[in-house]
Amino acid sequence: MNIDFYDIEYLNNPEPITLKADFKQFLLSLDVPTVIDVAGKHVDKCRVIVTLLHGNEPSGLIAIHRWLTSLGELPTPQTNIRFIICSVEAANASPLLSQRFLPHGIDLNRCFGISRNDGYYARARLIEEAIREVTPEFVVDLHNCSGSSPAFAVSPTLSMKEIALTSFFCDAVILSGLQIGALTEQAFSCPTITIECGGSNDEQAHEVAFEGIQNIAECPPNVNYPQKKSVEIICKPLRLTLKNNVELTYSHHYEGECGVTLLDNIEQFNYGGAHQGQMLGWLDSKGLKNLQLLNEDQENVIDEFFTLRDNQLVCATHLRIFKATTNKFIAKNDCLFYVVKHSLGTFET
Template sequence: MDNLVHLHDPFADHIPEQVEHWLARLPGAIQIRLNGADAGRTRALVTLLHGNEPSGLRAVHAWLRQGREQIETQLATNLVLILANVEAARTPPLFHHRQLPGLRDLNRCFRAPWTDAPGRLAQSVLATLVECGPEAVVDLHNTSGRSPAFAVAAIDDARHRTLAGMFCNHLIVTELRMGALMDSAETLFPTLTVECGGAHDPAAHQCAAEVLRRFGSRPSLFSPQPATGTLHVFHNPVRVELAPGASVSFSTEQPADVILDANVQARNFGVTMPEERLARLRDGQAGLLSVRDHRGRPVFGELFRISDGYLTPRLPLRLFMATDRADIARSDCLFYIARAH
């Protein structure tokens, strides 16, 4: 698991029709290098940093099945493809584990220390990117719940806005640094995370395929493009997490400290108005949640109030990345929020 394997010729053997069969045959985390029209430039696409987010893998698999000649005539530049958390993805049940049980989230490991297996794999991914010197990196993900596609960047500039506008209509810009690939690579090359939508949504698979096609084939990534719609930009959404030791569920039939609205993921990118209930808190305790901005400042009271034991917005809020999986809500976060505008 510790290092990327260079799959020198992915076309040497027949690529199975089923993505699950191809995944089972992979030697582990891999990199694939393909030649394009301009050999002096390289782009890189990273996916499967989380084993429960298969849309990027499905897109790469379907694309490679076209064959070398068909693919390389489409590519504007050289392209490096990285499939990272192969072991987590194929550990039963298939496409269920965000990371291998007992190990750190790979997309929180792109900064020192590099002492464990996920850290060493993250270091290997970074070393590969530095060595190939891409003009841009796209990190392709699925959202934890149902959601429209959106992009995330660490810097708000014309390059990142142009890249995001190629793929979707929403861009989140955050100064929060958590050890994600986007954080560490940002000082080296433009890096954009693209969240394609829910892991089991066919539209998300189609979105991932389109991201790969556009990213690989467009002659110039950063020249002005015809407008495909308005790009809505949101700055520094606040991360809402469980307090240490708190429990979470989505049903009153499963008692927990925090019982989230069962349909909370349907609120992604919509506006939640004051007095709408987001969660029930045991004994109305605000301390069951950690609500801090990107500087670490507690902002619960600015954004929320507790009414009859329920968490409600104090002002119109827009939610992102809400999930219906308790394990992800517990290990990562409940959702992100921004003031609606």
């Protein structure tokens, strides 16, 4: 597929005929990243909502389409809202909404803040420019988790504003110190958060995204946004990854496979803690050398989090696990899951 990395389309207050009958038909009508501007009461203010940086994460698109096609029944948004739909080609590849990025492509959400202006890096720059040109009050990037999971937010900084924005969607936020070329790591001179709405096939995840957009639209421009609920703060997770050329399998029993074998129900740990001594899978004769868990100083701290019991991969301490997935492609090309030792509690106003 030939991709024009230097093109982006703008739609202004689109009519129903442009939005098509459903979100799938609308997606199929798009050829390139698309910016949709909706006018609000305070036309000097704008908020930005980004989605489909990954082509297999549909909740943001579904919610945006639902909200746009409901505008006649909803109050006028308090401010202008700019929606940006990004990886259109990957999302449109068959089967629809199944590919994170195209074969031979790269992850668009690893291309921001990098001094290149070709290919996916050029597209990332176009998206950044589309955000900066409206000087937004805040930026929200809507995603789905790679496995079944409750919703949570991720932010590189935490203030009252990021916590309030989190509460528009969910009740937990991760303070992340990671630098992986993601959109929300960029400095837009405003609060910027990622919302992991839940699993891509979970109707509740689509509802999380829609209710959050409604909350954004109805929130008056203000220095302090109203907090909807208490929010748990989780500090600086690390990404558990495979080392190069390590094989990965999933199973309920170990059958001597090379590399790393994770439990085939690993996604259950997204819904709670993994206690000290909990077995998560099995390792071959190389043991923990198959894995790396890099901290902010790029040191492998795998031994602080995991240990071996015979050939079993075991939690060395009580852990919280996020974004565990049985999607082998994502696990091998991104990470097995995110992990922290403990949370910091809740914050309420």
